[in-house]
Amino acid sequence: MKTVMNGDFAASYGAMTSDVKFVAAYPITPQTLIVEKLSELVADGELDASFVKVESEHSAMAACIGAQAAGIRTFTATSSQGLLLMCEVLHWAARARLPIVLANVNRAIAPGWSIWADAQDSISQRDTGWMQVYAENNQDVYDSILMAYKIAEDNDVLLPMMVNLDAFFLSHTSEVVDLIDNDKAKEFLPAYDPEYKLDPNNPRAFGALTSPEHYFEFTYKMFEAMEVAKKKITQVGKEFGDIFGRYYDMTESYKIDDAETVLVTFGTIAGTAKESVDRLRKEGKKVGNLKIRVFRPFPTEQIIDALKNAKRVVVIDRDYSYGNEGAFYTEIKGALYDANLRIDTYGMIAGLGGRDVSTAVIKEIVEKAETSEPNKTYFIGVKR
Amino acid sequence: MNEKKELRLSIPKEEVLQPGHLACQGCGASLAMRYALKALGRDIIVDIPACCWAVIDGPFPYSATNIPIYHTAFETAAAVASGVSNGLKAIGNDHTTVMAWAGDGGTFDIGIQALSGAAERNDDIIYTVYDNEAYMNTGIQRSSATPHGAWTTTTPVKHYRKGWKKDLDSIMVAHGIPYLATASIAYPEDMIKKYLKAQKIKGTKFIHVYAPCPTGWKSDPAMTIHLAKMVVETNIFPLYEVENGKYKINIKPKNRKPLDEYLAMQGRFKHLPQEEIEYLQKTFDEKWEILLKKEEHFG
Structure with a gap:
């Protein structure tokens, strides 16, 4: 019903x-x-x-x-x-x-x-x-x-x-x-x-x-x-x-087959990310999204499979492990390492304390990844 | 002769608690469980938070009680029992007795919030605190049940416990629970009668059992029963019940014994100067008078 x-x-x-x-x-x-x-x-x-x-x-x-x-x-x-x-x-x-x-x-x-x-x-x-x-x-x-x-x-x-x-x-x-x-x-x-x-x-x-x-x-x-x-x-x-009639798995891939940049997201940000993928693709950018639906147990195998052809992996964390980086970011890198995949990764901390992560913010995140040094953590939209 | 026979019959023969448990010699808490289970029988589920009894029942995979025992976190005895009791009722089990069994630290201190919650909701559980007046399982640290004057490892002789034992019984009575009783392991008939009564009453039943600890009190293990008797004869720990707000004192010593001997039998009090002993005597006498008045007015 x-x-x-x-x-x-x-x-x-x-x-x-x-x-x-x-x-x-x-x-x-x-x-x-x-x-x-x-x-x-x-x-x-x-x-x-x-x-x-x-x-x-x-x-x-x-x-x-x-x-x-x-x-x-x-x-x-x-x-x-x-x-x-x-x-x-x-x-x-x-x-x-x-x-x-x-x-x-x-x-x-x-x-x-x-x-x-x-x-x-x-x-x-x-x-x-x-x-x-x-x-x-x-x-x-x-x-x-x-x-x-x-x-x-x-x-x-x-x-x-x-x-x-x-x-x-x-x-x-x-x-x-x-x-x-x-x-x-x-x-x-x-x-x-x-x-x-x-x-x-x-x-x-x-x-x-x-x-x-x-x-x-x-x-x-x-x-x-x-x-x-x-x-x-x-x-x-x-x-x-x-x-x-509604299928679920530990992860969900969206337009990743030919994607050069793959966003890794969870929660509601994943929904916005999919919309962003569509918009960015209209601009000619090959972007996809990997939603992590289940974080424990950690879907290492599915993640490796989904990210193995990406040029750039951009992880959006609405959390921060004090003194290190976003928790998802750390774990995604761990999965890639398991498969000997040396892909450029970007840790994007966004949306803390309820700040909106809109399609505009996700666009900013993708642009940031394209123009910044890989293997680092960035706080998106932070007021300094 | 007749009286003697009746007394014997009032204690069920069946031993639910088995030999092989891990209590110290002369442990009052193990006797407390023995008598409680004699009264309550085997259609029971007991949860035990961190306390001596978390050890006494035996390490995995052993159990000395042969009843369903659930070991729980320190402050959760009442909440877990509430869960078991309400859960069983939700699936139509109205007969199994659910009992939380905790020490004084887990009850007077860290567990009082969950206990207050269960009592306020009047969840159908028996909550027993076996009171040995300090954190004995962790090595004799003071709790809010430690009496004025006592030595513990966190109230060393130079800094012995100052301040009165928390009056948890009055706090529980104030919750308006249907039944509260104090019991001493030196009075098994009285204790068993109270558990049998509690088992028949719906709602939260609170039973406060005085359980001497030779290890923590520095007393002779052979004197445990004697101490548990003296504490009643001195009016330090009166035996009484509060049923639906009505007080009834079960034992009124004809000649209240002075507390000198009780104190002298325990290493934890040996440092006490005379004026402290007099202060204790005076205060215990006052508290007894208050209890008599409660019985007089709310009996």
Whole structure:
């Protein structure tokens, strides 16, 4: 059913279509619409779930950990400072191998207070063991949540997944979203029935003191699970497409076959980049775009494949790893190195704190790359 | 004879806690779990944050309790229990008891926010704090449950703990929860009765168990029960319940014992000058009077 809704509501409906039985959440701008809509859906009986209005994001994730460990499908949503407060328990959820799904509205980190789009929040949680998806539009938000459960709950994966959406550009912007019928969704995503859970009839202790004899292996198993997840994400994206007509993968290439300059983007900037590619091509520039949809696990193979013929790789980061460069930029270079590809790369930091990255800005970025020294980081549009 | 027989029957025979756990000699916290599980049985899920019990139950892949145990982050005991409880209810399980089991540091200090949240929402959990009056698992650092006068590694003798133990019980009563009880491992019948009662009540139940720690208190492991008895006989830790706001003191010592002997049995108090002992005595007596008044007015 096609309807018009903002990105926050798309996340709420994504959780509902996934038939979650438990939600624990704490309000933070611009995530609030997600919890408001979910409260409404639960109150109206449209979503048959328990909604615990916890006193903090830390407790939101802790409560999800408890419920999920007891064998119940859970959902939570947060943003920015809230995600940072969760940090400890994000690690906990991942190491406990709980397939929790979280919608994070990408928002800048204070101080100064900023409620606007910036990926510093989720990038700083990169190493928590969560899979990370960056949505380009509201349909992507909705679909990604449904797929996230399917991927996360796979017995060979069992890792939590974070679906990220840009503050305001998605969270508060209305777009057409095609909602999936509940019965059809259930065929795609069956009821949650984990092999290991808290069960008085089959008592186990989870997460006990672990000596150097075993700890290492638990981490190794997460490495294996992440490797499986790479294949699973592609596979589930195809399966989803075969059923619902919308195909997804870890990356998405746009006009890269003959491109000399390939932009590498994520989130809403990817949408603008595609529009920019079209405009720049009209000016005779051979430009393409590689969207990184999934950042963890990192799609090294797909990236190598997509960038191998490029003359220039221009990575746009809406984040900055203090003391180094954009996080995506570092990782893209790592992938190229793996394949012995020595291509000129450009790290472009843009759009921090919600500053708009328009087609004009992307044009500026391409021109900057064409005229600047490669293998360096540039802050685009910075006022000095 | 009859009375004796009845007492014996009031303690369930089944041992849920098994031998082979990792508690120190004379550990009050291990006895606390033993009695709690005797009362609550096996249809239960327990979550344990960082505390002595994170170790006592045994390292991976062992567990001494043979019930579902979930180890959680330090400040999350109540929130995780809320999640388990509400989650189970969402799928129609109304019978399994959900208990958070935390030390005083995880309860009085770092976990109080999550505990307050769970209590305010009146989530259907039993929250036990086994109180050994300091961070014992990390090596005897002071918590806000450490009593005035006590030595710990962060309140060394020259700088012993000054300031009163946080009155967490009153804070919990102020949340309007349906049931709060204090218990001591020296009174197993009383303790088990309280757990059985808590199990039947819906909502947040808070049980504050006094659990001596010979390692941290520098006391003789053989004297753990004796200390847990004396703390009640001296009115330092009165046994009482608050059910729907109504106070009931379970044991009123006929002749309150002076606290000198209790203090003398513990190395953590041996530096205390006489005037501090007098101050402690006076304050504990005042607190007892307040409790009597609460029972009188809200009984």
